[in-house]
Amino acid sequence: MPSRYVLKFRRRREGKTDYRKRLALVKSGKPILTVRRTNKRIIAHIRVFDPKGDITKVMITSDKLKDYGWNGSFKNTPAAYLTGYLIGKLALKQGISEAILDIGLHSSTKGNRLYAVLKGAVDSGLNIPHSPKNIPSEERIRGEHISKDVPKMFEKVKENIEKSVK
Numbered sequence: 001m002p003s004r005y006v007l008k009f010r011r012r013r014e015g016k017t018d019y020r021k022r023l024a025l026v027k028s029g030k031p032i033l034t035v036r037r038t039n040k041r042i043i044a045h046i047r048v049f050d051p052k053g054d055i056t057k058v059m060i061t062s063d064k065l066k067d068y069g070w071n072g073s074f075k076n077t078p079a080a081y082l083t084g085y086l087i088g089k090l091a092l093k094q095g096i097s098e099a100i101l102d103i104g105l106h107s108s109t110k111g112n113r114l115y116a117v118l119k120g121a122v123d124s125g126l127n128i129p130h131s132p133k134n135i136p137s138e139e140r141i142r143g144e145h146i147s148k149d150v151p152k153m154f155e156k157v158k159e160n161i162e163k164s165v166k
Helices: 019-027 062-068 077-093 113-124 138-142 149-164
Strands: 032-037 042-048 055-061 100-102
Touching: 019 100, 032 077, 032 113, 042 077, 042 113, 055 062, 055 077, 062 077, 062 149, 077 113, 077 138, 077 149, 113 138, 138 149
Parallel strands: 032 100
Antiparallel strands: 032 042, 042 055
């Protein structure tokens, strides 16, 4: 007698993919802004669905901010915002004007660094549906809670991004 047990997809078993959420994102037909955080950096990429596999249009990690003058941590809130700002500018350059946020299996808490990436992408000009109540405060985004030097460096890096990505 054959077994009646049906094995779940591998990525579901490993806890990497929520297929219900993914299906909802894919059905929208819009590009997806995927944001992930690691212990060292923030990773963001914009991808579009393809039946053979998603196609990544733009991808950036927060350690790329070093090229624009950032010498702070690559995993804090200001670095997350600047990463979002940079990916938004690069996406607009490639003709992508809207997207939907995907934070994966990370917990959705108010003021999260992942929402700082969202705020940066929205400020750069991307149209992403969101709730303003989840966005971190402006003081945290600028890094005023870290030190007095971070807001100056933040503004300098933002200007450098603005100049270089047109």
